[in-house]
Amino acid sequence: MDTNRYYILLVDDDLVQIEMARRAVAKSRLDIELAAVAGGDAVLDWFRSCVRNNEQLPDIIMLDLKLPKLDNLAVLRKLRSDASTCEIPIIVCSAEYTQDDILTSYKAGSNCFMAKPADAAECAELFRERLAYWMNPQYKLLPSAKDGAAERI
Secondary structure, three states, X not given: OOOOEEEEEEEOOOHXXXXXXXXXXXXXXXXXXXXXXXXXXXXXXXXXHHHHOOOOOOOEEEEEOOOOOOOHHHHHHXXXXXXXXXXXXXXXXXXXXXXXXXXXXXXXXXXXXXXXXOOHHHHHHHHHHHHHHHHOOOEOOOOOOOOOOOOEO
């Protein structure tokens, strides 16, 4: 990635979670563009449109575990089998899950599994930590506009 602007795709059918993520982006003080798609079928259509129109693909996908219609495992498998999306890090999130959900998600191709954040502050920290891990592995945290410095590992 050449710039410090990050593009996150959030796939979640819960409008409250989407709004919380939008507040978190504003609170994070990072340069993040957040796109939100409401379901499994919709995300596959969204990717087809991006590829067809030569639009930017996300740097990271945050995928809800429980999606209506086309479930997240089917979405994961399809994204992993497509050459244009197979290398995008996918973080599966859920408020309620079992150990089997975690293992199944990893087997289907997720890069990370985590509990959904409880509020916008926790969500902002999640963005900061996950972006640092996947986009800038030499840092523990991305620098915020406020402090301008990041901790090195």
